[in-house]
Amino acid sequence: MEGGSQTIQPAIAAAAPRSTVATRIRTWWLTWQRSCVIGVAGAACLALLTELIGLVAAFGGRFPVELQQHPESAVGIWLQWDANWFTSIVRLGYAANTHVPVGPVTYSAAAFPPGYPALMRGVSSVLPISPLAAGLLISGVAAVALLILVVAYSDSVIAAAGVWAFYAARRGHWVTAGVLTAVATVTKIEAVIIVVPLAVEYMAARHWDWRKIRGGLVALVAIPIVGLAGVAAYFQATLHDPLAFVKAQGAWGHTLAHPWSTFTQDIRNIVGLHWFERDTGVAYTLDVVAYGLLLLTTIYAIRTMRRSYWIFMVLMLLLLGFSGTLTSTERHLLLVFPMFIALARIAHRSAWIERGLVVVGLPLLVYSVARFATGHWVN
Numbered sequence: 001m002e003g004g005s006q007t008i009q010p011a012i013a014a015a016a017p018r019s020t021v022a023t024r025i026r027t028w029w030l031t032w033q034r035s036c037v038i039g040v041a042g043a044a045c046l047a048l049l050t051e052l053i054g055l056v057a058a059f060g061g062r063f064p065v066e067l068q069q070h071p072e073s074a075v076g077i078w079l080q081w082d083a084n085w086f087t088s089i090v091r092l093g094y095a096a097n098t099h100v101p102v103g104p105v106t107y108s109a110a111a112f113p114p115g116y117p118a119l120m121r122g123v124s125s126v127l128p129i130s131p132l133a134a135g136l137l138i139s140g141v142a143a144v145a146l147l148i149l150v151v152a153y154s155d156s157v158i159a160a161a162g163v164w165a166f167y168a169a170r171r172g173h174w175v176t177a178g179v180l181t182a183v184a185t186v187t188k189i190e191a192v193i194i195v196v197p198l199a200v201e202y203m204a205a206r207h208w209d210w211r212k213i214r215g216g217l218v219a220l221v222a223i224p225i226v227g228l229a230g231v232a233a234y235f236q237a238t239l240h241d242p243l244a245f246v247k248a249q250g251a252w253g254h255t256l257a258h259p260w261s262t263f264t265q266d267i268r269n270i271v272g273l274h275w276f277e278r279d280t281g282v283a284y285t286l287d288v289v290a291y292g293l294l295l296l297t298t299i300y301a302i303r304t305m306r307r308s309y310w311i312f313m314v315l316m317l318l319l320l321g322f323s324g325t326l327t328s329t330e331r332h333l334l335l336v337f338p339m340f341i342a343l344a345r346i347a348h349r350s351a352w353i354e355r356g357l358v359v360v361g362l363p364l365l366v367y368s369v370a371r372f373a374t375g376h377w378v379n
Contacts, residue, residue, distance in 0.1 A: 050372065055074070075136065082152075086112065087120070087135070090131040093238070107248070113245055115157070116157060120152075159335050161181070162191060165177045166201070174202060175223070178221070178224060181194045181220075189246075197312040200311055231245060255324040259321035262322070262324055263326075266327075290330045291321075291329050293333075298342075301338060301339075304345070316336050320332060329379065
């Protein structure tokens with residue numbers, strides 16, 4: 001009996017951790033089940049809608065025959081704008097994409113940091129799929145983690161890494177938070193600003209007692225900086241210019257400028273494009289509206305939300321305001337998850353606000369999807 005007891009006890013001890021893990025998973029699922037189902041279903045519907053519009057625009061009513069004869073056409077419609085740049089980087093490298101003339105402007109792939117192309121190359125090397133399909137798979141996985149973008153753009157990876165970095169920091173996992181911030185940074189350089197609000201989280205967890213600073217803060221700050229230095233070293237090795245990723249932004253109008261210049265430039269873009277005659281003016285208008293929305297929600301957040309969140313929002317306001325143009329502001333804001341928390345709280349206070357967001361948002365969603373699927377520029 002004594003020997004049997006000694007045999008049974010280790011078995012119980014070994015089973016206990018598994019039971020605890022299973023309980024945690026079940027608790028997590030019960031808490032997030034509704035949100036996950038809605039998010040995944042929404043992302044799937046958005047992807048299917050984009051696919052359908054793109055196929056109809058490209059092949060008309062004969063698209064089922066086209067898909068039967070050329071199944072790769074289902075993936076090909078996603079090769080739009082930034083996805084073109086990423087797949088070209090994977091196939092040809094940066095050196096072959098440093099001088100790409102488009103009209104009077106010469107663009108460089110160096111504006112796109114190597115993090116996302118590296119993921120695409122890695123996945124397409126392991127799996128028998130194209131770089132574009134790899135990008136869609138990566139963004140799809142990130143979209144499930146964050147329940148947003150499914151296109152082969154880097155934004156879903158950046159936003160997912162940013163959100164999970166905050167989650168790790170809130171739970172005291174500072175090295176993990178630093179690694180996730182580095183992932184976001186090597187995918188989009190601007191994401192390095194996440195370090196500041198995370199450092200605020202670190203100090204808040206220690207009640208702002210400087211004597212309690214430990215190696216966690218060093219890791220939190222140093223790891224993303226090492227990632228940024230790695231990007232500079234990569235471009236030094238490939239393009240012989242460690243700041244190529246900064247200089248390349250100028251072709252897209254992103255240069256250091258005071259906010260007044262940034263806003264007046266966008267207003268000139270809207271007026272000069274004759275809003276009702278050329279729908280590109282709609283995109284510029286939405287940029288300005290998105291910035292205004294960030295400003296309003298930041299004011300709300302300063303009064304009602306935790307310090308690290310509104311500091312993050314203020315930093316994005318400054319980053320965009322001094323960038324020389326508000327182009328693609330909507331995509332930059334995907335990183336700023338506290339803005340969406342603020343919007344949700346505001347909408348929760350009034351059914352009319354919630355309905356208004358839906359009434360305005362759904363048509364804009366359909367409009368943007370239709371433009372993207374047919375090869376037009378959207379932010």
